[in-house]
Amino acid sequence: MTATTPVLELVEVTKHFGAIKAVDGVSFAVMPGECVGLVGDNGAGKSTLVKIISGYHPQTSGSMQIQGQRVSFASPSDSRQHKIETVYQDLALVEQLDVAANFFLGREKYTGWGRLLRYLDRKVMQSQAREELQRIGISIPRMRATVSELSG
Ligand SMILES: Nc1ncnc2c1ncn2[C@@H]1O[C@H](COP(=O)(O)OP(=O)(O)OP(=O)(O)O)[C@@H](O)[C@H]1O
Ligand SMILES: [Mg+2]
Structure with missing residues:
Protein backbone atom coordinates (compact mmCIF):
# COMPACT_ATOMS: atom_id res chain seq x y z
CA MET A 1 0.00 0.00 0.00
CA THR A 2 1.23 3.52 -0.84
CA ALA A 3 -0.02 6.99 0.06
CA THR A 4 -1.90 7.01 -3.24
CA THR A 5 -3.75 3.71 -2.70
CA PRO A 6 -7.48 4.45 -2.58
CA VAL A 7 -9.21 3.75 0.72
CA LEU A 8 -12.11 2.41 -1.31
CA GLU A 9 -12.32 1.61 -4.99
CA LEU A 10 -15.25 0.32 -7.03
CA VAL A 11 -14.78 -1.03 -10.53
CA GLU A 12 -17.76 -1.49 -12.87
CA VAL A 13 -20.14 -2.40 -10.07
CA THR A 14 -23.65 -3.39 -11.15
CA LYS A 15 -26.72 -4.49 -9.27
CA HIS A 16 -29.77 -5.98 -10.93
CA PHE A 17 -33.07 -6.69 -9.22
CA GLY A 18 -34.60 -9.00 -11.80
CA ALA A 19 -35.02 -6.85 -14.91
CA ILE A 20 -34.24 -3.60 -13.03
CA LYS A 21 -30.69 -2.32 -13.38
CA ALA A 22 -30.45 -0.39 -10.11
CA VAL A 23 -26.68 0.20 -10.44
CA ASP A 24 -25.14 0.05 -13.89
CA GLY A 25 -21.35 -0.09 -14.05
CA VAL A 26 -20.21 2.34 -11.34
CA SER A 27 -16.50 2.98 -10.90
CA PHE A 28 -14.89 5.45 -8.53
CA ALA A 29 -12.11 5.73 -5.96
CA VAL A 30 -11.99 7.44 -2.60
CA MET A 31 -8.54 8.62 -1.59
CA PRO A 32 -7.34 8.94 2.03
CA GLY A 33 -8.84 12.01 3.69
CA GLU A 34 -11.25 12.61 0.84
CA CYS A 35 -14.91 13.32 1.43
CA VAL A 36 -16.98 12.14 -1.52
CA GLY A 37 -20.59 12.99 -2.31
CA LEU A 38 -22.85 10.82 -4.43
CA VAL A 39 -25.46 12.79 -6.34
CA GLY A 40 -28.28 11.55 -8.56
CA ASP A 41 -31.98 11.64 -9.38
CA ASN A 42 -34.60 9.69 -7.46
CA GLY A 43 -34.11 6.04 -8.31
CA ALA A 44 -30.62 6.61 -9.72
CA GLY A 45 -29.21 3.88 -7.47
CA LYS A 46 -27.48 5.85 -4.68
CA SER A 47 -29.01 3.90 -1.80
CA THR A 48 -28.45 0.60 -3.58
CA LEU A 49 -24.77 1.50 -4.08
CA VAL A 50 -24.40 2.39 -0.40
CA LYS A 51 -26.06 -0.91 0.51
CA ILE A 52 -23.56 -2.78 -1.66
CA ILE A 53 -20.62 -0.98 -0.02
CA SER A 54 -22.03 -1.72 3.43
CA GLY A 55 -22.55 -5.43 2.71
CA TYR A 56 -26.32 -5.39 2.72
CA HIS A 57 -26.70 -6.32 -0.97
CA PRO A 58 -24.28 -8.48 -2.94
CA GLN A 59 -23.37 -6.82 -6.25
CA THR A 60 -24.37 -8.59 -9.47
CA SER A 61 -20.97 -7.92 -11.05
CA GLY A 62 -17.88 -5.74 -10.69
CA SER A 63 -15.41 -5.55 -7.85
CA MET A 64 -14.58 -3.62 -4.74
CA GLN A 65 -11.20 -2.97 -3.14
CA ILE A 66 -10.35 -1.61 0.27
CA GLN A 67 -6.84 -0.27 0.64
CA GLY A 68 -5.79 -2.20 -2.42
CA GLN A 69 -7.26 -5.52 -1.29
CA ARG A 70 -10.18 -7.05 -3.11
CA VAL A 71 -13.12 -7.62 -0.78
CA SER A 72 -16.49 -9.30 -1.00
CA PHE A 73 -19.05 -8.81 1.74
CA ALA A 74 -21.60 -11.45 2.67
CA SER A 75 -23.20 -9.27 5.34
CA PRO A 76 -23.01 -5.83 6.99
CA SER A 77 -20.79 -7.28 9.71
CA ASP A 78 -18.20 -8.17 7.05
CA SER A 79 -18.09 -4.54 5.89
CA ARG A 80 -17.95 -3.31 9.48
CA GLN A 81 -14.76 -5.33 9.94
CA HIS A 82 -13.30 -2.98 7.34
CA LYS A 83 -14.54 0.03 9.36
CA ILE A 84 -17.42 0.82 7.01
CA GLU A 85 -20.49 2.19 8.74
CA THR A 86 -23.70 3.74 7.44
CA VAL A 87 -25.08 6.84 9.14
CA TYR A 88 -28.67 7.43 8.09
CA GLN A 89 -30.05 10.88 7.31
CA ASP A 90 -33.00 10.36 9.63
CA LEU A 91 -32.19 9.39 13.20
CA ALA A 92 -33.29 5.77 12.62
CA LEU A 93 -33.83 5.17 16.34
CA VAL A 94 -36.28 2.72 17.88
CA GLU A 95 -38.28 4.93 20.22
CA GLN A 96 -39.43 2.06 22.45
CA LEU A 97 -35.87 0.93 23.23
CA ASP A 98 -33.35 2.53 25.56
N1 LIG B 1 -34.84 -4.25 -3.02
C1 LIG B 1 -35.17 -3.83 -4.25
N2 LIG B 1 -35.86 -4.62 -5.09
C2 LIG B 1 -36.19 -4.20 -6.34
N3 LIG B 1 -35.87 -2.99 -6.83
C3 LIG B 1 -35.18 -2.17 -6.03
C4 LIG B 1 -34.80 -2.53 -4.71
N4 LIG B 1 -34.12 -1.49 -4.15
C5 LIG B 1 -34.09 -0.54 -5.08
N5 LIG B 1 -34.73 -0.93 -6.23
C6 LIG B 1 -34.85 -0.16 -7.47
O1 LIG B 1 -33.54 0.22 -7.87
C7 LIG B 1 -33.52 1.54 -8.40
C8 LIG B 1 -32.54 2.40 -7.61
O2 LIG B 1 -33.10 2.66 -6.34
P1 LIG B 1 -32.34 3.43 -5.17
O3 LIG B 1 -33.21 3.38 -3.97
O4 LIG B 1 -30.96 2.86 -5.03
O5 LIG B 1 -32.23 4.91 -5.74
P2 LIG B 1 -31.77 6.25 -5.01
O6 LIG B 1 -30.79 6.91 -5.92
O7 LIG B 1 -31.34 5.96 -3.62
O8 LIG B 1 -33.14 7.08 -5.01
P3 LIG B 1 -33.65 8.22 -3.96
O9 LIG B 1 -32.98 9.50 -4.37
O10 LIG B 1 -35.12 8.26 -4.23
O11 LIG B 1 -33.32 7.78 -2.58
C9 LIG B 1 -34.97 2.01 -8.37
O12 LIG B 1 -35.55 1.75 -9.63
C10 LIG B 1 -35.59 1.15 -7.28
O13 LIG B 1 -36.99 1.00 -7.49
MG1 LIG C 1 -32.00 6.63 -1.73
Missing part, protein backbone atom coordinates in the same frame (compact mmCIF):
# COMPACT_ATOMS: atom_id res chain seq x y z
CA VAL A 99 -30.16 4.29 24.53
CA ALA A 100 -27.89 1.25 24.84
CA ALA A 101 -30.29 -1.01 22.90
CA ASN A 102 -30.35 1.58 20.10
CA PHE A 103 -26.60 2.00 20.25
CA PHE A 104 -26.05 -1.75 19.73
CA LEU A 105 -28.96 -2.31 17.34
CA GLY A 106 -28.02 -5.14 14.99
CA ARG A 107 -24.69 -5.75 16.77
CA GLU A 108 -25.92 -6.75 20.20
CA LYS A 109 -23.55 -8.13 22.84
CA TYR A 110 -24.38 -11.53 24.26
CA THR A 111 -23.37 -13.25 27.50
CA GLY A 112 -21.12 -16.37 27.34
CA TRP A 113 -23.75 -18.80 26.03
CA GLY A 114 -26.04 -15.93 25.15
CA ARG A 115 -25.49 -16.03 21.41
CA LEU A 116 -26.99 -19.53 21.33
CA LEU A 117 -29.71 -18.75 23.85
CA ARG A 118 -30.32 -15.21 22.47
CA TYR A 119 -29.51 -13.83 25.94
CA LEU A 120 -28.31 -10.22 25.72
CA ASP A 121 -25.58 -8.80 27.93
CA ARG A 122 -27.44 -5.62 28.86
CA LYS A 123 -24.89 -4.59 31.52
CA VAL A 124 -21.99 -4.57 29.07
CA MET A 125 -24.06 -2.75 26.45
CA GLN A 126 -25.16 -0.12 28.98
CA SER A 127 -21.64 0.53 30.25
CA GLN A 128 -20.02 0.63 26.80
CA ALA A 129 -22.74 2.93 25.48
CA ARG A 130 -22.29 5.24 28.48
CA GLU A 131 -18.49 5.29 28.02
CA GLU A 132 -18.73 6.09 24.31
CA LEU A 133 -21.25 8.85 24.90
CA GLN A 134 -19.13 10.36 27.67
CA ARG A 135 -16.16 10.30 25.34
CA ILE A 136 -18.02 12.71 23.04
CA GLY A 137 -19.34 14.79 25.92
CA ILE A 138 -22.90 13.48 26.15
CA SER A 139 -24.14 12.46 29.54
CA ILE A 140 -27.46 10.66 29.86
CA PRO A 141 -28.86 10.82 33.39
CA ARG A 142 -30.88 7.62 33.06
CA MET A 143 -29.50 5.03 30.63
CA ARG A 144 -32.64 2.90 31.02
CA ALA A 145 -34.86 5.64 29.65
CA THR A 146 -36.42 4.85 26.30
CA VAL A 147 -35.59 7.13 23.40
CA SER A 148 -39.20 8.38 23.38
CA GLU A 149 -38.65 9.71 26.92
CA LEU A 150 -35.59 11.77 25.94
CA SER A 151 -35.54 15.23 24.40
CA GLY A 152 -33.87 15.75 21.03
Whole structure:
Protein backbone atom coordinates (compact mmCIF):
# COMPACT_ATOMS: atom_id res chain seq x y z
CA MET A 1 0.00 0.00 0.00
CA THR A 2 1.23 3.52 -0.84
CA ALA A 3 -0.02 6.99 0.06
CA THR A 4 -1.90 7.01 -3.24
CA THR A 5 -3.75 3.71 -2.70
CA PRO A 6 -7.48 4.45 -2.58
CA VAL A 7 -9.21 3.75 0.72
CA LEU A 8 -12.11 2.41 -1.31
CA GLU A 9 -12.32 1.61 -4.99
CA LEU A 10 -15.25 0.32 -7.03
CA VAL A 11 -14.78 -1.03 -10.53
CA GLU A 12 -17.76 -1.49 -12.87
CA VAL A 13 -20.14 -2.40 -10.07
CA THR A 14 -23.65 -3.39 -11.15
CA LYS A 15 -26.72 -4.49 -9.27
CA HIS A 16 -29.77 -5.98 -10.93
CA PHE A 17 -33.07 -6.69 -9.22
CA GLY A 18 -34.60 -9.00 -11.80
CA ALA A 19 -35.02 -6.85 -14.91
CA ILE A 20 -34.24 -3.60 -13.03
CA LYS A 21 -30.69 -2.32 -13.38
CA ALA A 22 -30.45 -0.39 -10.11
CA VAL A 23 -26.68 0.20 -10.44
CA ASP A 24 -25.14 0.05 -13.89
CA GLY A 25 -21.35 -0.09 -14.05
CA VAL A 26 -20.21 2.34 -11.34
CA SER A 27 -16.50 2.98 -10.90
CA PHE A 28 -14.89 5.45 -8.53
CA ALA A 29 -12.11 5.73 -5.96
CA VAL A 30 -11.99 7.44 -2.60
CA MET A 31 -8.54 8.62 -1.59
CA PRO A 32 -7.34 8.94 2.03
CA GLY A 33 -8.84 12.01 3.69
CA GLU A 34 -11.25 12.61 0.84
CA CYS A 35 -14.91 13.32 1.43
CA VAL A 36 -16.98 12.14 -1.52
CA GLY A 37 -20.59 12.99 -2.31
CA LEU A 38 -22.85 10.82 -4.43
CA VAL A 39 -25.46 12.79 -6.34
CA GLY A 40 -28.28 11.55 -8.56
CA ASP A 41 -31.98 11.64 -9.38
CA ASN A 42 -34.60 9.69 -7.46
CA GLY A 43 -34.11 6.04 -8.31
CA ALA A 44 -30.62 6.61 -9.72
CA GLY A 45 -29.21 3.88 -7.47
CA LYS A 46 -27.48 5.85 -4.68
CA SER A 47 -29.01 3.90 -1.80
CA THR A 48 -28.45 0.60 -3.58
CA LEU A 49 -24.77 1.50 -4.08
CA VAL A 50 -24.40 2.39 -0.40
CA LYS A 51 -26.06 -0.91 0.51
CA ILE A 52 -23.56 -2.78 -1.66
CA ILE A 53 -20.62 -0.98 -0.02
CA SER A 54 -22.03 -1.72 3.43
CA GLY A 55 -22.55 -5.43 2.71
CA TYR A 56 -26.32 -5.39 2.72
CA HIS A 57 -26.70 -6.32 -0.97
CA PRO A 58 -24.28 -8.48 -2.94
CA GLN A 59 -23.37 -6.82 -6.25
CA THR A 60 -24.37 -8.59 -9.47
CA SER A 61 -20.97 -7.92 -11.05
CA GLY A 62 -17.88 -5.74 -10.69
CA SER A 63 -15.41 -5.55 -7.85
CA MET A 64 -14.58 -3.62 -4.74
CA GLN A 65 -11.20 -2.97 -3.14
CA ILE A 66 -10.35 -1.61 0.27
CA GLN A 67 -6.84 -0.27 0.64
CA GLY A 68 -5.79 -2.20 -2.42
CA GLN A 69 -7.26 -5.52 -1.29
CA ARG A 70 -10.18 -7.05 -3.11
CA VAL A 71 -13.12 -7.62 -0.78
CA SER A 72 -16.49 -9.30 -1.00
CA PHE A 73 -19.05 -8.81 1.74
CA ALA A 74 -21.60 -11.45 2.67
CA SER A 75 -23.20 -9.27 5.34
CA PRO A 76 -23.01 -5.83 6.99
CA SER A 77 -20.79 -7.28 9.71
CA ASP A 78 -18.20 -8.17 7.05
CA SER A 79 -18.09 -4.54 5.89
CA ARG A 80 -17.95 -3.31 9.48
CA GLN A 81 -14.76 -5.33 9.94
CA HIS A 82 -13.30 -2.98 7.34
CA LYS A 83 -14.54 0.03 9.36
CA ILE A 84 -17.42 0.82 7.01
CA GLU A 85 -20.49 2.19 8.74
CA THR A 86 -23.70 3.74 7.44
CA VAL A 87 -25.08 6.84 9.14
CA TYR A 88 -28.67 7.43 8.09
CA GLN A 89 -30.05 10.88 7.31
CA ASP A 90 -33.00 10.36 9.63
CA LEU A 91 -32.19 9.39 13.20
CA ALA A 92 -33.29 5.77 12.62
CA LEU A 93 -33.83 5.17 16.34
CA VAL A 94 -36.28 2.72 17.88
CA GLU A 95 -38.28 4.93 20.22
CA GLN A 96 -39.43 2.06 22.45
CA LEU A 97 -35.87 0.93 23.23
CA ASP A 98 -33.35 2.53 25.56
CA VAL A 99 -30.16 4.29 24.53
CA ALA A 100 -27.89 1.25 24.84
CA ALA A 101 -30.29 -1.01 22.90
CA ASN A 102 -30.35 1.58 20.10
CA PHE A 103 -26.60 2.00 20.25
CA PHE A 104 -26.05 -1.75 19.73
CA LEU A 105 -28.96 -2.31 17.34
CA GLY A 106 -28.02 -5.14 14.99
CA ARG A 107 -24.69 -5.75 16.77
CA GLU A 108 -25.92 -6.75 20.20
CA LYS A 109 -23.55 -8.13 22.84
CA TYR A 110 -24.38 -11.53 24.26
CA THR A 111 -23.37 -13.25 27.50
CA GLY A 112 -21.12 -16.37 27.34
CA TRP A 113 -23.75 -18.80 26.03
CA GLY A 114 -26.04 -15.93 25.15
CA ARG A 115 -25.49 -16.03 21.41
CA LEU A 116 -26.99 -19.53 21.33
CA LEU A 117 -29.71 -18.75 23.85
CA ARG A 118 -30.32 -15.21 22.47
CA TYR A 119 -29.51 -13.83 25.94
CA LEU A 120 -28.31 -10.22 25.72
CA ASP A 121 -25.58 -8.80 27.93
CA ARG A 122 -27.44 -5.62 28.86
CA LYS A 123 -24.89 -4.59 31.52
CA VAL A 124 -21.99 -4.57 29.07
CA MET A 125 -24.06 -2.75 26.45
CA GLN A 126 -25.16 -0.12 28.98
CA SER A 127 -21.64 0.53 30.25
CA GLN A 128 -20.02 0.63 26.80
CA ALA A 129 -22.74 2.93 25.48
CA ARG A 130 -22.29 5.24 28.48
CA GLU A 131 -18.49 5.29 28.02
CA GLU A 132 -18.73 6.09 24.31
CA LEU A 133 -21.25 8.85 24.90
CA GLN A 134 -19.13 10.36 27.67
CA ARG A 135 -16.16 10.30 25.34
CA ILE A 136 -18.02 12.71 23.04
CA GLY A 137 -19.34 14.79 25.92
CA ILE A 138 -22.90 13.48 26.15
CA SER A 139 -24.14 12.46 29.54
CA ILE A 140 -27.46 10.66 29.86
CA PRO A 141 -28.86 10.82 33.39
CA ARG A 142 -30.88 7.62 33.06
CA MET A 143 -29.50 5.03 30.63
CA ARG A 144 -32.64 2.90 31.02
CA ALA A 145 -34.86 5.64 29.65
CA THR A 146 -36.42 4.85 26.30
CA VAL A 147 -35.59 7.13 23.40
CA SER A 148 -39.20 8.38 23.38
CA GLU A 149 -38.65 9.71 26.92
CA LEU A 150 -35.59 11.77 25.94
CA SER A 151 -35.54 15.23 24.40
CA GLY A 152 -33.87 15.75 21.03
N1 LIG B 1 -34.84 -4.25 -3.02
C1 LIG B 1 -35.17 -3.83 -4.25
N2 LIG B 1 -35.86 -4.62 -5.09
C2 LIG B 1 -36.19 -4.20 -6.34
N3 LIG B 1 -35.87 -2.99 -6.83
C3 LIG B 1 -35.18 -2.17 -6.03
C4 LIG B 1 -34.80 -2.53 -4.71
N4 LIG B 1 -34.12 -1.49 -4.15
C5 LIG B 1 -34.09 -0.54 -5.08
N5 LIG B 1 -34.73 -0.93 -6.23
C6 LIG B 1 -34.85 -0.16 -7.47
O1 LIG B 1 -33.54 0.22 -7.87
C7 LIG B 1 -33.52 1.54 -8.40
C8 LIG B 1 -32.54 2.40 -7.61
O2 LIG B 1 -33.10 2.66 -6.34
P1 LIG B 1 -32.34 3.43 -5.17
O3 LIG B 1 -33.21 3.38 -3.97
O4 LIG B 1 -30.96 2.86 -5.03
O5 LIG B 1 -32.23 4.91 -5.74
P2 LIG B 1 -31.77 6.25 -5.01
O6 LIG B 1 -30.79 6.91 -5.92
O7 LIG B 1 -31.34 5.96 -3.62
O8 LIG B 1 -33.14 7.08 -5.01
P3 LIG B 1 -33.65 8.22 -3.96
O9 LIG B 1 -32.98 9.50 -4.37
O10 LIG B 1 -35.12 8.26 -4.23
O11 LIG B 1 -33.32 7.78 -2.58
C9 LIG B 1 -34.97 2.01 -8.37
O12 LIG B 1 -35.55 1.75 -9.63
C10 LIG B 1 -35.59 1.15 -7.28
O13 LIG B 1 -36.99 1.00 -7.49
MG1 LIG C 1 -32.00 6.63 -1.73
